Amino acid sequence: xxxxxxxxxxxxxxxxxxxxxxxxxxxxxxxxxxxxxxxxxxxxxxxxxxxxxxxxxxxxxxxxxxxxxxxxxxxxxxxxxxxxxxxxxxxxxxxxxxxxxxxxxxxxxxxxxxxxxxxxxxxxxxxxxxxxxxxxxxxxxxxxxxxxxxxxxxxxxxxxxxxxxxxxxxxxxxxxxxxxxxxxxxxxxxxxxxxxxxxxxxxxxxxxxxxxxxxxxxxxxxxxxxxxxxxxxxxxxxxxxxxxxxxxxxxxxxxxxxxxxxxxxxxxxxxxxxxxxxxxxxxxxxxxxxxxxxxxxxxxxxxxxxxxxxxxxxxxxxxxxxxxxxxxxxxxxxxxxxxxxxxxxxxxxxxxxxxxxxxxxxxxxxxxxxxxxxxxxxxxxxxxxxxxxxxxxxxxxxxxxxxxxxxxxxxxxxxxxxxxxxxxxxxxxxxxxxxxxxxxxxxxxxxxxxxxxxxxxxxxxxxxxxxxxxxxxxxxxxxxxxxxxxxxxxxxxxxxxxxxxxxxxxxxxxxxxxxxxxxxxxxxxxxxxxxxxxxxxxxxxxxxxxxxxxxxxxxxxxxxxxxxxxxxxxxxxxxxxxxxxxxxxxxxxxxxxxxxxxxxxxxxxxxxxxxxxxxxxxxxxxxxxxxxxxxxxxxxxxxxxxxxxxxxxxxxxxxxxxxxxxxxxxxxxxxxxxxxxxxxxxxxxxxxxxxxxxx
Numbered sequence: 075x076x077x078x079x080x081x082x083x084x085x086x087x088x089x090x091x092x093x094x095x096x097x098x099x100x101x102x103x104x105x106x107x108x109x110x111x112x113x114x115x116x117x118x119x120x121x122x123x124x125x126x127x128x129x130x131x132x133x134x135x136x137x138x139x140x141x142x143x144x145x146x147x148x149x150x151x152x153x154x155x156x157x158x159x160x161x162x163x164x165x166x167x168x169x170x171x172x173x174x175x176x177x178x179x180x181x182x183x184x185x186x187x188x189x190x191x192x193x194x195x196x197x198x199x200x201x202x203x204x205x206x207x208x209x210x211x212x213x214x215x216x217x218x219x220x221x222x223x224x225x226x227x228x229x230x231x232x233x234x235x236x237x238x239x240x241x242x243x244x245x246x247x248x249x250x251x252x253x254x255x256x257x258x259x260x261x262x263x264x265x266x267x268x269x270x271x272x273x274x275x276x277x278x279x280x281x282x283x284x285x286x287x288x289x290x291x292x293x294x295x296x297x298x299x300x301x302x303x304x305x306x307x308x309x310x311x312x313x314x315x316x317x318x319x320x321x322x323x324x325x326x327x328x329x330x331x332x333x334x335x336x337x338x339x340x341x342x343x344x345x346x347x348x349x350x351x352x353x354x355x356x357x358x359x360x361x362x363x364x365x366x367x368x369x370x371x372x373x374x375x376x377x378x379x380x381x382x383x384x385x386x387x388x389x390x391x392x393x394x395x396x397x398x399x400x401x402x403x404x405x406x407x408x409x410x411x412x413x414x415x416x417x418x419x420x421x422x423x424x425x426x427x428x429x430x431x432x433x434x435x436x437x438x439x440x441x442x443x444x445x446x447x448x449x450x451x452x453x454x455x456x457x458x459x460x461x462x463x464x465x466x467x468x469x470x471x472x473x474x475x476x477x478x479x480x481x482x483x484x485x486x487x488x489x490x491x492x493x494x495x496x497x498x499x500x501x502x503x504x505x506x507x508x509x510x511x512x513x514x515x516x517x518x519x520x521x522x523x524x525x526x527x528x529x530x531x532x533x534x535x536x537x538x539x540x541x542x543x544x545x546x547x548x549x550x551x552x553x554x555x556x557x558x559x560x561x562x563x564x565x566x567x568x569x570x571x572x573x574x575x576x577x578x579x580x581x582x583x584x585x586x587x588x589x590x591x592x593x594x595x596x597x598x599x600x601x602x603x604x605x606x607x608x609x610x611x612x613x614x615x616x617x618x619x620x621x622x623x624x625x626x627x628x629x630x631x632x633x634x635x636x637x638x639x640x641x642x643x644x645x646x647x648x649x650x651x652x653x654x655x656x657x658x659x660x661x662x663x664x665x666x667x668x669x670x671x672x673x674x675x676x677x678x679x680x681x682x683x684x685x686x687x688x689x690x691x692x693x694x695x696x697x698x699x700x701x702x703x704x705x706x707x708x709x710x711x712x713x714x715x716x717x718x719x720x721x722x723x724x725x726x727x728x729x730x731x732x733x734x735x736x737x738x739x740x741x742x743x744x745x746x747x748x749x750x751x752x753x754x755x756x757x758x759x760x761x762x763x764x765x766x767x768x769x
Contacts, residue, residue, distance in 0.1 A: 075099055075238075076088075077091055077096070077097070077098070077099070077102065080231060080234055080235060080238075081234060082227065082230070082231060082234075083231065086222060087222050087223070090220040090221040090222040090223065091220055093220065093221065094218075094220035094221075096220070099235055099238070099239060099246060099248070100246060100247050100248040102231070102232060102235050103232070103235055103236065103239070103246075103248045103270055103274075104248055104270075104722060105217070105232075105722075106273050106274070106289070106722050106723045107215035107216055107217050107273065107274065108216060108217060108218050109215075109216040110213050110214065110215055110216060110276065110282065111183075111213070111214045111216055112213050112214075112279070113129040113183050113209075113210045113211065113212060113213070113214050114211065114212050114213055115129065116129050116130060116131055116181070116210070116211050117129065117130050118130070118155055118156070118157040118158075119132065119153075119154070119155050119157045119158035119159065119160045119193070120157035120158050121157070122160070122186050122193055123186065124186050124187060124188040124193070125185070125186070125187065125188075126185065126186065127183065127184065127185050127186075128183070128184070128185075128186050128195070129181065129182070129183040129210045129211065130153075130155070130160065130181070130182055130195075131155060131179055131180070131181050131182075131203055131211075132153030132154055132155050132160060132179065132180065132182065133153060133154055133155070133177060133178065133179045133180075134151065134152070134153055134174050134175060134176050134177060134178055134180065135152045135153060135154045135159060135176070136152050136176060137176050138150065138151045138170070138171045138174050139171070140168040140171055146165055146166060147165070147166050147167075147168050148163055148164070148165060149163070149164040149165075149167055149168055149170050149171060150162070150163055151163075151174055153180070153182070158193075160186075160193055160194070160195060161192060161193070161194045161195070162182065162184075162194070162195045162196075162198060163194055163195070163196055163197070164196075164197050165197065173200075178202060179202070179203040180200050180201065180202055180203060181200065181201055181202075181203050181207055181209065181210040181211050182195060182198040182199070182200045182210065183198055183199045183200075183209065183210045183214075184196055184197060184198025184199065185198075199225075199226065201226075206233070208226075208229050208230060208233055208275070209226060209229070212275070212276075213275075213276040213278075213279070213282060214229070215229060215232070215273075215274050215275065217229070217232075232274050233274075233275065236270075236271060236274060236275070245267065248266075248270060249266060249267040249270065250266065250755070251265060251266050251755070252266065252292065252296070252755045252756070252758075252759045253266075253291075253292060253295065254743075254746055254748055254752045254756070255752070256746050257295075257739050257743075257746070260739075261291065261735055261739065263287070263288045263291060264284045264285065264288050265288075266288070266292070268281075268284075268285065268288075269284070269285040269286075269288040269289050269292075270285075270289075271285075272284065272285035273285040273286060273289055273723070286723065287732060289722075289723045289724075290723055290724045290725075290729050290732050291732050291735060291736055291739075293721050293722065293723060293724045294724055294729065294732060294733045294736040295736040295739055295740060296759045296760055296762075297721075297736075298733075298736050298737055298740045299740050299743070299756070299760055300760045302740050302741075303760060311351070311352045311484065312350065312351070312352065312483055313346075313347075313349065313350055313351045313352035313353060313483065313484075313486060314347075314352075314379075314381065314455050314483050314485065314486060315347070315348065315349075315350050316347035316348070316375050316376060316378075316379040316381070316455070317348075317379065318375070318378050318379055319344040319347055319348060319375050320378075321340070321344075321371045321374050321375055321378075323407070324370075324371055324374040324403065324407065325371060327403055327406065327407075328367060328403075330516060332364070332367065333363075333364060333512075333514045333515075333516060333517075334514060335359075335363070335364075335511075335512045335513050335514035336363075336364050336367060336368055336512060336514075338510075339357055339368055339510040339511075339512055340368050340371050340372070342355070342508075342510050343355060343357075343368070343371075343372050343488065343510070344375065346486065346508070347372075347375060347486065352483075352484060352485075352486060352487070353486035353487060353488065353508075354486075354487045354508065355487070355488055355489070355508045355509070355510060356489050356490070356491070356508070356509045356510065357369070357488065357489070357490045357491075357510045357511075357512065358490075358491055358509060358510070358511050358512070359490075359492065359511060359512030359513070360492065360512075360515065360659070360694040360695075361492045361655070361656060361658075361659025361660075361694070362515055362516070362519065362659055362662070362663055363492075363512040363513075363514065363515055363516075364512060364516060365460075365490045365492065365512055366396065366399065366460070366490075368512070369385065369458050369460070369488065369490060370399070370400060370403060370404075372456060372458070372488055373385065373400075373404075373436075373437050373456060373458065374403075374404070374407070374409075376436075376455045376456040376486075377404070377407075377409045377436040377437065379455065380453065380455075381453050381454065381455025381456065381485075382430070382433070382435065382436055382437070382438060382451055382452060382453055382454050382455060382456075383436065383437050383438065383454075383455065383456040383457075383458060384438050384440075384444050384451065384454060384456070384457050384458070384485075385400070385437060385438065385439045385440070385458045385460070386440060386441065386442065386444045386445070386457070386458065386459050386460070387439070387440075387441060387459075387460040388441065388460070389441065389628060390415045390416070390417050390441055390605045390608065390609070391608050391609060391612050391628065391629075391633065392460070392633070393413065393415050393439055393440055393441050394413065394415075394609050394612070395612075395633065395634065396439050396460070397411065397413040397439040400437050400439055404436065404437055409436035409437060410429065410434050410435050410436055410437075411435065411436070411437045411438075411439065412425075412426040412429050412430065412435040412437075412438050412439070413426065413439055413440060414426050414427075414430070414438055414439070414440035414441075414443045414444055414449070415440050415441045415443050415605065416441065416443055416605070417604070417605025417606060417609075426438075427448065427449065427450075430449060430450065430451055430452065431450045431451075431452055432452060433452030433453055438451075454485045455485050455486065456485055456486045456487075456488065457485050457486070457487050457488070458488045458489075458490070459487075459488075459489045459490065460490050492656060492659065492694075493652050493656065493694075493698070518665060519662065519663075520662065520665065520666070520667050520668065521662075521692055522641075522658055522661060522662040522668045522669065522670055522692060523667065523668070523669050523670070524658065524669070524670040524671075524672065524688050524689045524692075525669070525670070525671050525672065525689060526646070526671075526672040526673075526674065526685035526686070526688065526689055527671060527672070527673060528673070528674065528675050529673060529675050531673075535642060535671060535673070536590060536591070538640065538669075538671070539587075539591065539594070539622065539640065539642070540591065540594070542639055542640045542669075543591075543594050543621045543622065545639075546618070546637070547637060547638070547639040547640065547666060548615065548618070548620075548621055548622070548623075548635060548637050548638040548639065548640075549621065549622040549623070549638065549639075549640040549641075549642065550622075550623055550625065550629060550638060550640070550641045550642065550657075550660055550661065551583065551587070551622060551623070551624045551625070551642045551643075551644065552625055552626070552627060552629070552641070552642070552643045552644065552657055553579050553580045553583055553624065553625070553626060553644045553645070554579075554626070554627075554644065554645050554648040554649070555579040555580070555626070556579060556580050556581060556600045556601070556602060556626060557579045557580065557581045557582065580598050580599075580600050580624050580625060580626055581598060583624050583644065584596060584597070584598040584624040587622065587624065591622075594621050594622055595619065595620050595621045595622070596620070596621065596622040596623075596624065597611050597614070597615070597620045597622070597623055597624070598623075598624050598625070599611050599612070599623050599624070599625040599626075599628060599629065600625060600626045600628060601626060601628050608628070611623070612633070615635060616635050618637060627649075627653065627657065629657075629660060633660055634663060635660070635663070636663045636664035637664060637666075638660060638661045638663070638664075638668075639661055639662075639664070639666050639667065639668040639669065640661060640668065640669050640670075640671070641657060641658055641660055641661045641668075641669070641670040641671070642670075642671045642673065643657055643670070643671070643672050643673065644673050645673070645674065646672035646673055646674045646685065647674045647676040647678065647681040647684075647685075650684075650701050651684050651687060651688065651697045651698070651700055651701035651704070652694075652697065652698050652701045654672065654684075654688055654697075655688070655692075655694050655697050655698075657670075658670040658688070658692075670688075672685055672688060672689075680704050683700075683704065684700070684701075684704065687700050699727075702726060702727050703727045
């Protein structure tokens with residue numbers, strides 16, 4: 075059945091539904107409410123509470139009227155019940171007069187105010203009293219409504235669809251049971267049809283809670299089952315055996331002694347190399363914990379055993395940095411390193427491709443250029459992805475499959491992230507991986523002092539910059555935008571900010587700071603620059619020739635300058651906690667005391683909570699948990715290309731108990747005697763999750 079066959083859905087509304095991802099009746103019924111409003115308690119007029127939202131039933135006492143006062147039209151309606159009379163007002167909606175008939179009873183929900191001795195309800199939701207009441211007298215669903223719909227019209231559409239499919243035989247797929255009977259029974263879950271009906275229009279509080287628990291469990295169960303299936307598949311695949319795992323000569327070339335955590339993780343990787351099973355390991359560690367050194371040791375082991383390593387990073391600046399590091403450590407051992415990015419010249423690119431194809435290059439460092447079709451690896455044994463959440467899942471898979479064209483055994487996979495992943499998110503996102511945590515920072519690190527201030531501290535911040543640069547230290551300033559948007563009424567007029575604020579964009583900020591501090595060497599850095607230009611600026615900054623870099627978040631990942639001691643983040647409210655923590659991690663890499671200053675004028679309580687947390691702790695995992703709580707999983711990384719299922723109802727922060735139950739169910743699935751029908755339904759649902767993630 076087409077959606078246009080539903081009452082009230084023409085071509086225009088069908089298009090709006092399609093834009094919201096609703097193409098079928100099943101899509102509509104699985105478009106779950108974002109919230110619910112309990113309007114089940116209906117009061118009499120005498121029981122109304124002023125300055126609160128109330129639900130009442132009342133009969134229209136007199137014909138409605140519209141009164142024009144200056145530029146405002148007020149539509150008035152008087153209703154009554156056995157306890158009194160109430161006046162209802164709407165503003166600039168004179169057409170509403172036609173919707174009410176004298177002597178007819180309606181149900182209203184809205185805020186009540188007391189004007190003298192008169193009670194008034196302002197702009198309420200309403201509908202006629204009757205057998206079907208969707209707006210009041212019940213727990214009412216609230217949706218993220220597609221364009222062209224109001225809450226009222228969308229609610230009615232869902233109700234219509236539910237009634238339409240109620241008694242279809244065989245049942246519509248959205249009512250089919252996907253969970254095995256023993257799982258339903260053991261975890262005391264209601265059936266799917268009951269859950270779908272009661273998540274939209276709950277019969278009671280109890281039924282709403284049952285419906286939500288069932289649907290959350292289902293989502294998390296199938297996400298976990300999918301990951302368990304992937305992990306089992308990965309573990310069943312033969313892996314390349316690196317027989318020589320001794321990396322002591324390489325480790326001794328480092329100008330530091332590895333931490334116990336680094337050595338422990340390297341040992342876990344080495345055991346994977348010996349196992350004969352393909353490695354799929356996530357190395358997770360806070361900023362500055364030494365993950366890159368671990369990755370280079372793994373690449374050294376691969377090179378010793380005659381295999382190549384592809385090292386993929388998200389930005390050209392970081393690729394250049396890793397390339398120079400690898401050159402420094404690999405060349406003395408006789409291993410060649412090449413760089414492959416979109417910014418290298420044609421001749422250099424051809425030479426790099428040739429070295430990769432003939433096997434002369436042992437370590438290939440690059441951006442997503444590493445997965446281009448023209449790149450043919452000679453003997454790829456290890457794929458390393460740094461800051462992997464910045465790549466789409468298909469990009470990561472494409473790199474991992476690059477070895478398939480030249481060998482039967484696929485390469486080992488090592489992914490790294492400095493974004494601490496909360497346990498709840500990690501269970502879903504990396505259920506298919508073995509996880510290693512580098513939970514120790516190198517000795518001698520001084521904790522970064524963090525402050526949150528508003529724009530009235532401008533002069534003190536300027537003095538702070540002068541003070542640090544006078545000490546021959548360096549400064550980062552991060553802005554959320556490259557330049558100010560043009561003013562719509564005067565496109566060619568430059569934006570002039572209020573004197574107490576500074577523009578939150580790189581170009582304007584750089585100009586203003588340069589004018590205030592002509593003796594300080596200041597440069598701008600942003601994503602629109604050519605790769606060679608960006609690299610030149612970073613090289614100058616590392617060499618100490620530039621004292622202050624004003625940048626976008628292009629410097630967020632992996633940039634290592636020990637002399638940088640001050641990080642200033644403009645409009646800090648625009649960044650998530652995990653991103654703020656990453657940015658803060660660009661300083662504090664040397665022995666000197668370092669500082670991070672967060673600037674925001676926001677009064678939002680969530681913003682204040684995030685800024686307070688940043689000032690109180692440098693524990694990335696604690697910040698990540700709070701970030702997940704405040705912003706949700708979908709926005710945790712600032713991107714939705716991280717391979718996380720788009721959950722319709724589950725909340726990975728508040729539903730941790732249900733997630734743990736779902737894990738138990740998946741782990742015990744092999745002990746259940748499944749019918750052929752149940753096995754088929756499990757396979758169908760798991761394939762849907764996989765398809766969604768790999769889009």
